[in-house]
Amino acid sequence: MSDKPIFVTQPSLPSLEEFIPYLEKIWESKFLTNGGPFHQQLEEALCEYLGVKHIALFANGTLALVTALQSLRITGEVITTPYSFVATSHSLLWNGIKPVFVDIDPNTLNLDPAKIEAAITPHTTAIMPVHCYGHPCDVSAVQKIADTYNLRLIYDAAHAFGVKDKNGSILRHGDLSVLSFHATKMFNTFEGGAIVCPDAKTKQRIDHLKNFGFVDEVTVVAPGINGKMSEINASFGLLQLKHIDQILAQRKEVDSTYRELLKGIKGIRCLQDAGEKVANYSYFPILVEADYPISRDALYQKLKDNNIFARRYFYPLISDFPMYRGLPSAHRENLPVATDAATKVLCLPIYPELTKEEQKSIIDLIRTY
């Protein structure tokens, strides 16, 4: 048994000494929030690092999702995946939108483009896929459907910080992409999030919406929310960004060590590597198949008994929660692949400081059968 608990993730923190100068600047300027200097600097730095044109920072990813839908005035029905964190669908309900669940692809666990068209009705206004675990969706297939049916396309890219395809950032696809910078993410600002948008006009509307709808001291143009990121969070983001390449390299190492150690264990399947230039190694999901000697839940418990806290992301399916299960699209017969994945996937611990020895002890427990 591991002496100290090993969690599914741990934020990698820069030294406190490195953070203190940022705090001193905040104390000096007395600008704590409302688009202060660190907020502006982080927006610019992220545009450069991610290779995108415009970004609007948020207090968290969920508020960013809610605001993204508001900014495009989405109504009616939105096609989305049941295999995600609840915030994806909750953002639809917060906007009075009806989620329509469509099944996922068994290889990527992302929304299956081949199943989207059958779910489109006269009320459909948009598609909201998730780049699950940072694996890119089939963006061209989804865009083609959106274009054919004149639908908006909003990506929940909460897991996809830094993920690329052969032409650049994955975040440039669709009408908007939404990021999360929660403490459990590969890039974090304690709490935080962002909307990546294609043009300055869209960013301006989003900036108004995240600041109560204020345009100036006396003009309110929309019933906006308070979604602003504070200076403390933004300054921490700037500091994190200095270390991001190292964080990514260490995560990659953890990922490849797992893949090596898991080779030949019957009944355990890894998701296909998204590829060196693409992946951000933010999660390490394994599928516990029927020919593994014990169930996924029994393995989860066994690891837990040994102080290893793997997580069953994403179980239960969103569509099984009480506020969704009455929807016709939530029936399990409509979602066989997602239903199967939710019973098989276990996300193993992955974070920069996880040692090879710790990884070996985790895999030894998995191999014991």
Ligand code: T4K
């Ligand atoms: N869309 C998708 C697809 C998402 O996955 C998420 C969030 C969102 C939207 C919404 O974005 P945010 O509004 O959160 O920015 C976590 C996160 O809270 C959540 O951000 C994340 N997805 C989801 C997948 O996972 P929990 O309930 O599993 O977190 P928790 O507190 O159990 O943490 C897991 C482990 O991480 C702990 O056992 C220990 C470690 N940990 C956690 C925290 C908070 C730390 O070491 N330090 C920490 O500060 O939801």
